[in-house]
Amino acid sequence: MNLYHLRYFLSVAQTGSFSQAAREMHVTQPTVSSGIAELEKTMGVRLFNRGGKRVVLTMEGRTLVNYAMQIQDLVEEVEDHLQRRDVLPGEGFQFGAIDAAVTYLLPDILKDYRRAYPSVSLSAQVAPSRYLVDDLLMNRSEFAVISLPYDHPRVETVSIYRDSMPLVVGAFHPFAAQKNATLQEVVQEPLILFHTDSISRKIVDERFAEAGVSPGVVMEMRSPEAMRKLVEVGVGISFLPLLTVQESLNAGALKVVDVAGVAFSREIGVAWRRGRYFSAAIRYLIEAIFEAYQGLEVWEKKVGIAK
Amino acid sequence: MNLYHLRYFLSVAQTGSFSQAAREMHVTQPTVSSGIAELEKTMGVRLFNRGGKRVVLTMEGRTLVNYAMQIQDLVEEVEDHLQRRDVLPGEGFQFGAIDAAVTYLLPDILKDYRRAYPSVSLSAQVAPSRYLVDDLLMNRSEFAVISLPYDHPRVETVSIYRDSMPLVVGAFHPFAAQKNATLQEVVQEPLILFHTDSISRKIVDERFAEAGVSPGVVMEMRSPEAMRKLVEVGVGISFLPLLTVQESLNAGALKVVDVAGVAFSREIGVAWRRGRYFSAAIRYLIEAIFEAYQGLEVWEKKVGIAK
DNA sequence: GCAATCTATAGATTTTATCTATACATAATA
DNA sequence: TATTATGTATAGATAAAATCTATAGATTGC
Structure with missing residues (x-):
């Protein structure tokens, strides 16, 4: 069974003529004949009664018409969908993001995205960068917004945001x-x-290490928000991303302290598995991130404009 | 797009591996590779992200999975249906029959038939033989039960019933x-x-004509039932098929009169367009008719046992 | 009966699918 | 960090199929 043969079959059923169907399908009449013959052979039934000016469907032929039309519709529909890069309702994808990104950098972008692709369900995985990279390598996430630098032969990164990481105190x-x-x-x-x-x-x-000193660490944590709280209440002092502490600074709960001669900062960037293909709906989100921040040119160079 | 390729695709999607899918489909791995590549080319999208121990569907791939499964199901279903000669609900066929056949010969057979093929809708066309033969030639009926003899190069007939046609009087x-x-x-x-x-x-x-006399015809009609009534009330006398008048004879409303030296009778038979293919559901009905009356051997010889 | 039109078939040709062999890439292991 | 095992991609050869041309055989309509 062959999709072309099905198409010939439907055309014959509709026109009542092998010759006319051949003209319609832009093939020769023997092609239609052998196509129908092949269908009849594999199905083990006659599909048309010949021997008149017009051929007429048998009962089995009528049954096949029913199915063939459905099959044809599905084929056309999926080709249409894919070629237009439509997304099936309920379809979606997963990406990763560190806490700061999902809290401070992405909300507006995600809001816009929902308007552009309302049927796409987004699943954001929030975790420290190294776990997100694991997801990338395992093909569990499409991309991730992580802290840079991150060096891995199979991961590409583009910076989008440089965030100072000042010393903050209560x-x-x-x-x-x-x-x-x-x-x-x-x-x-x-x-x-x-x-x-x-x-x-x-x-x-x-x-x-560059300064040749070693800090007296009292606490190690993974949650910047928790660290902010602890600094606010005076448990200790910390180097925290400006994004995380901006509000506390505005409120006066924290203060920034310059450290003579040393600038702390970290970059946030988009990371993806090298060579990964991005569906249109996903690329749209990534590019919205780059447009909102920076790095669109670098991204386009790395991924290739042609896509 | 090709049904085999769709099958490979589904297998890859399920196993997460081109190689494993190849083993499952009993083809080599490059075959699967090129099948997927061909799908991706015609659709213009990537279906899998490669480059790991396992390949992972893209969003478009997931969309295709949805459709491919439906298409696959339909294909299997129709092959199954046709190979088992199942009849789709609501599907049916048309046959022709003369009044006497549909009234006296076929009722029991049709009743049995409904039990064997409850979902097949039968459409019986009742008309004089010559109109029924027109339908056969135009492929509008599958077969017809008509009066014999009927000689036409494109129509085959098999007798099933010889009915005497006595002179009946009130x-x-x-x-x-x-x-x-x-x-x-x-x-x-x-x-x-x-x-x-x-x-x-x-x-x-x-x-x-053989006897060299010519009748004094007072009425010509197409309905044997009407003729029976007219004879009963004494409008005239008639030669009528025994099938038609049996009840009236039993009731005493009509009498049979022997006509010296002359026997009137007509045959009823099954007729079909020469070379016509019969679907299983149709053949079943025809053969039920032959089994109930006669002619099964002649039919099988004419149509061919092989079918 | 004849011309026109239809489907079937045979054989040649082209296209497509598949296979073998192998290159290249990745992940797990020592 | 090199090594081995396992995967996918690719090139070239081979096999299978679809299609075409040419033509035969049949049927309809004039």
Whole structure:
């Protein structure tokens, strides 16, 4: 059974003539003849009664017409859907994002996205970068918004946002008054830092190492929000992304303290498995992120405009 | 797009592996690869993300899975239906029959048939033989039960029933008492005969012609039932099929009168367009007719046992 | 009966599908 | 970090199929 033969069959059924169907299908009459013959052979039934000016469907032929039309409709429908890159209702995809991204960078973009693709269900996985990268490598996520840098032979990244990661202290901490401090002073204080498997922590550690000092860590956590709270109530001080603490700064619950000669910052970027193909609905979201921030050109170069 | 490729595709989607799908489909892995590649090319989208131990469907791939499964189901269903010669609900066929056949010969057979094929809708066309043959030639009926003989190069016939066609008179007609009459006596009486385009009439005319007499026809009709009534009330006398008048004879409303030396009879048979293919549901009915009466062997010889 | 029109068939040709062999990439393992 | 096992992609050869041309055989309509 062959989709072309089905098409010939329907045309014959409709026109009542092999010759006319052949003209309609832009093939020769023997082609239609053998197509029908092949169908009849595999089905083991006669589909038409010949021998007149017109051929007439048998009962089995009428049965096949019923099915063939349905099959044909489905084939046309799916080709149409796919070629227009329509998304089936209920269809969706998964992506990853770190806490800061999903909380501060993406909300507006996701809101717009829902308007553009209302039928696409989005599933955002929120976790530390390294877990998100695992998902990428296992093909469980389409892409992820993670902390950079992240070096892996099978992962590509494009930066979209550089976020400073200043030293923040509670409003009543001694540093709050003096507005700046040296690294030597800082390591004397109880520090609340990200867990060692986080990229932000790695950045902090690198700066300390460059300066030849080692911090007195009192707590390690994975949740920046929790860390913010702890700093606010004076449990310790911390280097936290500006995105995370902006509100507390505005409210006066936290204060930024310059650390002489050392700038802490981390980048946030989009990461994906190298060579991955992006469906139109997914590419739309990624490109909306780049448009809102930066990196569209780099992305286009890496993925290839042609797509 | 090709049904085999769709099958490969579904297998890959299910197993997450081209190689495994190939093993499942009993083809080589490159066959699956090129099948998927061909689908992707004609659709213009990527269906799988490769590059891992397992391949993973893209959104478009998931869409195609949806459709491919439906298409596959329909294909299997129709193949099953046709190979088992099942009849789709509401499907049916048309056949022709003369009045006497549909009234006296077929009722029990049709009743049995409804039990064997309850979902098949039968449409019986009741008309004089020559019109029924027109339907056969135009492929509007599958077969017809008509009066014989009927000679046409494109129509085959098999006799199933020989019906005598005696002279019948009303209970109070003078002939009723004497039990027999000569043709010379008969032509003096007002005769009610079938219309000239009927086969039964032709038979009667031939007998008269052989005897060298010509009847005094007072009425020509197409309805044997109406003729029976007219004879009963004494409008005239008639040669009518025994099937038609049996009840009236039993009731005493009509009497049979032997006509010296002349036997009138007509045959009823099944006719079909030469070379016609019969669906199983139709053949079943025809063969039920032959089994109930006669002619099964002749039919099988003419149609071919192989079918 | 004849011309026109239809379907079937045979044989040649082209296209498509499949296979074998192998390259290349990735993931797991030592 | 190299190695092995397992996957997919690709090139070229082969097999299968679909299609075409040409023509025969049949039927309808004039």
